[in-house]
Amino acid sequence: MGHAALETLQGFLVGLDARMKRAHKRGRVAHYIPQLASVDVHQFGISVCLASGERLSAGDAATPFSIQSISKVFSLAIALGRHGDRLWKRVGKEPSNYTFNSVIELEQEGGKPRNPFVNAGALVTTDAMLDAPDAGCGLDELMDFVRTAAGDDRISIDEQVAASEYRTAYRNFSLAYFLRSCGNLHMECERLLQIYCRQCAITMNCEQLASAGRFLAGFDSAAHLLNPAQARSINALMLLAGHYDGSGDFAYSVGFPGKSGVGGGILAVVPGHASIAVWSPGLNAFGNSLLGTRALQELSEFTGWSVF
Numbered sequence: 001m002g003h004a005a006l007e008t009l010q011g012f013l014v015g016l017d018a019r020m021k022r023a024h025k026r027g028r029v030a031h032y033i034p035q036l037a038s039v040d041v042h043q044f045g046i047s048v049c050l051a052s053g054e055r056l057s058a059g060d061a062a063t064p065f066s067i068q069s070i071s072k073v074f075s076l077a078i079a080l081g082r083h084g085d086r087l088w089k090r091v092g093k094e095p096s097n098y099t100f101n102s103v104i105e106l107e108q109e110g111g112k113p114r115n116p117f118v119n120a121g122a123l124v125t126t127d128a129m130l131d132a133p134d135a136g137c138g139l140d141e142l143m144d145f146v147r148t149a150a151g152d153d154r155i156s157i158d159e160q161v162a163a164s165e166y167r168t169a170y171r172n173f174s175l176a177y178f179l180r181s182c183g184n185l186h187m188e189c190e191r192l193l194q195i196y197c198r199q200c201a202i203t204m205n206c207e208q209l210a211s212a213g214r215f216l217a218g219f220d221s222a223a224h225l226l227n228p229a230q231a232r233s234i235n236a237l238m239l240l241a242g243h244y245d246g247s248g249d250f251a252y253s254v255g256f257p258g259k260s261g262v263g264g265g266i267l268a269v270v271p272g273h274a275s276i277a278v279w280s281p282g283l284n285a286f287g288n289s290l291l292g293t294r295a296l297q298e299l300s301e302f303t304g305w306s307v308f
């Protein structure tokens, strides 16, 4: 991107931040994880990593937040890299029209979760990620992956958020026990839930998260992390299921593969062009960042980067 185009985009991001900071309707922060309930809803940040290596940011792009379900993208990358297409015997590739922590869907489908981004699917993916003789017993490999992808060794887990979610993870426990009763979890539920809650409690800021998404955007510099065909597959799943039962609306209005988390972050990928992280903690009815989605829609309209 030329110098003038970069300046124009930076000016747009600064204006976007100002508009988002002024917005009255901001959504509600997640309440079911006690530590997230106290986050200030008035924050907004965005960071864009371009294929040319430049990074543009605005707003609270350096403020850390809980990435929550965005971590499912990284655990999927490791599980897919490890097991290849065998992974799809345990978890599907189809969108879901139930909420992300639906119990009924899992029973209807005989214990095979619809996709790796609903909670049941992420539990299976994390189980598969750790299911190898050389996998160690915790999240070391995932943390290495995320730190390498972001190029930042300081990324860490907020143990208070993890403990707070684990103490109240009744719904995820019920999914895990059901999966285990169907033979689709190999690890004990308590151990798996401890690891899953810690994975969701990885803390990053928009700058780090946008950097960590570069391996999905097909930038040459990140190709060693995952083969390009598998990165493309993850983009397809993000487009179809990354925003749960709000994925159709996100694809329609934004037009990028994206993955949201209940901490209010969204990682969005524009293949060949950009990796984008946006964060605003207030959520819409589907559990996706309300202003994050709006900001990405405005960015998509401004740049014409929709994949369609």
Ligand SMILES: NC(=O)CC[C@H](N)C(=O)O
Pocket: 067, 068, 069, 070, 100, 101, 119, 165, 172, 197, 200, 260, 261, 262, 263, 287
């Ligand atoms: N959508 C999300 O971010 C959900 C993640 C959260 N840790 C949960 O399992 O409920």
